[in-house]
Amino acid sequence: MHGVDVALIDGRLVAVSGGAEGHAVVWDVTDARPDAHGTGHEEAMEAVAVAVPEEGPALCVAGGGERGAEVRDLVTGEHRHALEDSGRRLLVRALATAGLPDVGPVVVAGGRDGSLRMWELTRGSLVRAFPNRTGRIRAVAVGRAADGRQVLVAGGDMAVATVWDLATGAPLRTFTGHRGWVLATALTDGGRTPGLAISGDRRGALLVWDVSTGREVAALTRSGGRIDAVATAELPGERTVALSGGDGGEVRVWDLDRPGVAEPLTGLRRRVTALATARLPGGRVVAVGGGEDRCVVIWDLVTRQEPAAPYHLPTAVSSIAACATGFVVAHEAGTASFTWCADLLAPVSG
Numbered sequence: 001m002h003g004v005d006v007a008l009i010d011g012r013l014v015a016v017s018g019g020a021e022g023h024a025v026v027w028d029v030t031d032a033r034p035d036a037h038g039t040g041h042e043e044a045m046e047a048v049a050v051a052v053p054e055e056g057p058a059l060c061v062a063g064g065g066e067r068g069a070e071v072r073d074l075v076t077g078e079h080r081h082a083l084e085d086s087g088r089r090l091l092v093r094a095l096a097t098a099g100l101p102d103v104g105p106v107v108v109a110g111g112r113d114g115s116l117r118m119w120e121l122t123r124g125s126l127v128r129a130f131p132n133r134t135g136r137i138r139a140v141a142v143g144r145a146a147d148g149r150q151v152l153v154a155g156g157d158m159a160v161a162t163v164w165d166l167a168t169g170a171p172l173r174t175f176t177g178h179r180g181w182v183l184a185t186a187l188t189d190g191g192r193t194p195g196l197a198i199s200g201d202r203r204g205a206l207l208v209w210d211v212s213t214g215r216e217v218a219a220l221t222r223s224g225g226r227i228d229a230v231a232t233a234e235l236p237g238e239r240t241v242a243l244s245g246g247d248g249g250e251v252r253v254w255d256l257d258r259p260g261v262a263e264p265l266t267g268l269r270r271r272v273t274a275l276a277t278a279r280l281p282g283g284r285v286v287a288v289g290g291g292e293d294r295c296v297v298i299w300d301l302v303t304r305q306e307p308a309a310p311y312h313l314p315t316a317v318s319s320i321a322a323c324a325t326g327f328v329v330a331h332e333a334g335t336a337s338f339t340w341c342a343d344l345l346a347p348v349s350g
Contacts, residue, residue, distance in 0.1 A: 004048065016062070032202070048061065061083075082124070091113045092111055116137060131171075134156035135156040138150065158174075172214075185230065222238055231287065237303065245291070249269040268297055277322060
């Protein structure tokens, strides 16, 4: 899996993409030009992530293969440091950033060797190593539990999803209801159902858990096989939904206030590899999906309609990032290029 992320820095939108050429590129989306040097990696980039703290520089983390992960200044492109643990680098598979009050910006990196580590980004110092409870890591997500604690959710090859207290490193829950590798994770934020963990696996199971209590809210199954992508969104009226996508182009929207109730989103025909959501100016909430049919589709999550025509790319989509300005960034699999879309609400032609 390759990666893409977006950040708003002093009113300027930038996108970070990583690809099989072995480097990450920072782009100024407004000017449509590369804005910083690559990381210098010689192997495929597995993941990228950005951190924009209230104080200090905006940072980009990129990692992949046996060369681990590196941190760069997102504005200047300057190399800050490599992320290491006693001289040993991660076989990076997944990254997620957060901000801890007493620590500052941090990044959690999950490895193909099952390792799970957290670093402080400004100095590159290792904060802690989490014990391996999930096997080879395939997905990580950070967010907040209903009680306000920041939590980490990690899933991997042992068919479980584990939740950790991000500040203390204490394990909170291990969810064992999966039937195959956990390929995607997400957390709800706000609404009537905050602090829910969503995890999907290769056999089509989608589990919804309360990370504070460990209560299973729902065990859902999609008909089309594996789940490669999940996302969450808060709709008007504090309604919370989860999205899942996988084989056959099937995308479903699950109402978490009424677990088990789902509606399909149409427009994709082959395996869905990426989903993202964003709240646009004016309060409209959209979802964006893409996959192996080289198509990016946008849906209004309230009306379930497509407010813009699909975008067609020259290669398959491996990851998508969306932000509140209305821009969507779709990463093209096997490259470090991407497409961004500003006019999300343009009428569908024809």
